[in-house]
Amino acid sequence: MARQRHEAARWARWCVTAGTALMVFSGAMLVMVDRAVARYENAVHQEDLFGDEGAAAAGPRPRPGRPTSAGR
Incomplete structure (x- = not known):
C-alpha cells in the first residue's frame, strides 16, 4: 500500500501567509x-x-464631572 503525502490546503497556507504579513505590517506601523x-x-x-506664582494663585482645579463645594 502506497503512502499518501498529506499536503496543507491551499487556503490554510494563504491564511498563514496573510496573517504573518498583517502582523509584520501592523508592528511596523x-x-x-x-x-x-x-x-x-x-x-x-x-x-x-506664568511660573510658580501663577500656579499658586490659580489654586487647585476641580475635577471634571464632580460638583464643587461652592455648588452645595
Whole structure:
C-alpha cells in the first residue's frame, strides 16, 4: 500500500501567509507612529508662561464631572 503525502490546503497556507504579513505590517506601523509622535511632540518647545506664582494663585482645579463645594 502506497503512502499518501498529506499536503496543507491551499487556503490554510494563504491564511498563514496573510496573517504573518498583517502582523509584520501592523508592528511596523506601531513603531512608525510611536516615533512620529515622539518626534513632533519634542519639536515644540513648551514653556511655563506664568511660573510658580501663577500656579499658586490659580489654586487647585476641580475635577471634571464632580460638583464643587461652592455648588452645595
